[in-house]
Amino acid sequence: MKRKLTLKLIAKELDVSISTVSKALRDSAEISEDTRQKIKAFAKLYNYKPNNIALSLKNRKTRTIGIIIPQIVHHFFTTVIRGVEQMAREHNYNVIICLSNNDFDKEVLNMELLANGSTDGFILSLAKETLQKDDFRHLTETIDQGMPVVMFDRVVDEIPCDKVLIDDREGAKMGVTHLLKTGCRKIAIITTEDYVTVGKLRTKGYIEALESYDIKVDPDNILKLDSIDRCDQGCVAKIKHFLKGKDLDGVFTVNELFAVEASKALRTFGHNVPDDVSIVCFSDGDLSKYATPSLTTVSQHGEQMGRKAAELLINKLERPEEEEEEYTTAYIETSLIARESTKKLK
Numbered sequence: 001m002k003r004k005l006t007l008k009l010i011a012k013e014l015d016v017s018i019s020t021v022s023k024a025l026r027d028s029a030e031i032s033e034d035t036r037q038k039i040k041a042f043a044k045l046y047n048y049k050p051n052n053i054a055l056s057l058k059n060r061k062t063r064t065i066g067i068i069i070p071q072i073v074h075h076f077f078t079t080v081i082r083g084v085e086q087m088a089r090e091h092n093y094n095v096i097i098c099l100s101n102n103d104f105d106k107e108v109l110n111m112e113l114l115a116n117g118s119t120d121g122f123i124l125s126l127a128k129e130t131l132q133k134d135d136f137r138h139l140t141e142t143i144d145q146g147m148p149v150v151m152f153d154r155v156v157d158e159i160p161c162d163k164v165l166i167d168d169r170e171g172a173k174m175g176v177t178h179l180l181k182t183g184c185r186k187i188a189i190i191t192t193e194d195y196v197t198v199g200k201l202r203t204k205g206y207i208e209a210l211e212s213y214d215i216k217v218d219p220d221n222i223l224k225l226d227s228i229d230r231c232d233q234g235c236v237a238k239i240k241h242f243l244k245g246k247d248l249d250g251v252f253t254v255n256e257l258f259a260v261e262a263s264k265a266l267r268t269f270g271h272n273v274p275d276d277v278s279i280v281c282f283s284d285g286d287l288s289k290y291a292t293p294s295l296t297t298v299s300q301h302g303e304q305m306g307r308k309a310a311e312l313l314i315n316k317l318e319r320p321e322e323e324e325e326e327y328t329t330a331y332i333e334t335s336l337i338a339r340e341s342t343k344k345l346k
Contacts, residue, residue, distance in 0.1 A: 005048045006144035014042060018146035064094040065313060066114035068124040070102045070154070071229040075256070075285025076302045077125070080152065083306020084123060091314050102128035102229065108138045120317050121148040123309045126155070128228065131195045148316035150309045153300075154197060162312040163329045164305050168198050171334035172205025173212075175280040175298040176252050178336055180213050182343040184250030184278055188221040190239060190258045192228045199228060202254045202282065221248070231257040240265040253281040256288045259295050263341065279341040293340030305332045 011018045016035070024031045024039040025048075031039075042048075065088055069077045081097060088095050096119060100107035107127045114122065122142070130136070131154065139159050143149055152164040179187055189206045192199025203224075207217050223242040227235050239261045243251070251266075253259040259281035263273050271277050273293055281288065284299035308330050 005043075005046050006141075007146055008144045010039065010042060010048065014039060022146055061317075062094075062118060062120050063092060064096055064119045065310065066096050066098065066110075066119035066122045066124075068098045068100055068107060068110050068114075068122065070100050070125055070127050072097075072099055074229045075287065076153070076283050076300055079285075079302030080125075080306035080309070083303035083308075084310040085306075086303075087307045087310035087314070091310075093310075093314065100127040100130075104129040104133055104135065111138050111142060115142060115147055121150070121313045123150045123152065123306075123313055125151070125153045128196065131156075131197070134195075148313055150313045150316075152305055152309045156197075160327055162309075162316065162327050164309045164312065164332065165329065166300050166305070166332050166334050168201035169205040169208070171282065171298045171300070172202035172252070172254075173209045174205075174334065174336055175282070175296075176206050176209035176250075177212070178296065178338070178342065178345075179250040179252065179278055179280055180209060180215075181345050182274075182278060185213075185215060186221070186248050187215075187250035187252060188223070188243070188246065188248050190223045190225065190242070190251065190253040190262060192254060193224050193226050196228050199224070199254050206252055221246070225258070228255060231261050236261050236265075240268070244269060248277055250278045250280075253279070256281045256283040256285055256291075256295060256297065259341075260287055260291050263291065263293070263295070274341050274343050278343055280336075284337055288337075288339070291341075296339045296342040297337050299335050299337055301332050301334070308332060 007018050007021045011021045020031060021039055024036040025043060027036065067081060067084055071077060085095050096114060098110040098114065100110060104127055107130055136156055136159055139149060143161055149161040150164065151159065151161055155163045155165065176187060189203060191203045194200040210217055225235055225238060239258065243262060243265045251262050253262060259279050263279055266273055266277050273279055280296045282298045282300065284297040288295040288297045312328060
């Protein structure tokens, strides 16, 4: 299959920057006549068609950053937004926030809208449906056109861009190890289907923590839900069914929503938290703090993640055009916050 010609490929073939190609194709006076003619002739020869997703690329600055997140109600994403806005304000950038609502088409439309002259670059966490479809063309096309993208939390390795992550596997391992240190040995996990990378990695951490204590992993103690940002009635019913009649002394969940529902279900079945069953979850929002009992959590430090994502994007936007393109994957450390849902360490 013939490879599609992009600004990036033209720039590579002619040994110039992507920005130079973009400006030349728009007859910018910043580019010399000879260079403009050479680039336009090459583009015409190979029938180059510009992608509408980034028509405004670098020919004007808006000093505006676009953020696309899957959900606004999720505590973690609100803290990331706060961090992005703080860093943006410190560097005199504005922020536009869009929601994909975990919908692939909405994510693509958001990118087209924001790329068409509204923003200089993107920070985003992928929609659930995008991960399910395994279709990232809208991202690769945007990046190929020269518009910088920083991905956080839900990322895909094959996309060449800056990324900001926590070590989900190690964070989960930390949470489950805390349960083990308090004496728990029959620990279940409530996680997501594997197409959600954070759920897959956190499940790996759970397994590794059990194996480090020579505890055999029981598949019957693993519940994978087709959700990560919400817990509807179907989700609640699955959690109750999963926990009913199980001989457990610990539950680890990949978010605080699942943990709250697990705690409610366990009380319904006559179990006391943490005397009978302890609970640890990811995230550290108001649900965790004000639940009864309050929840022991693995904090993702979303504000730090947002600040780092904005820093990486602003650095890309302000770097000299002749500087060679390099991509960074930054990791934000997690920490354990012990509360009432787990016993004291032995």
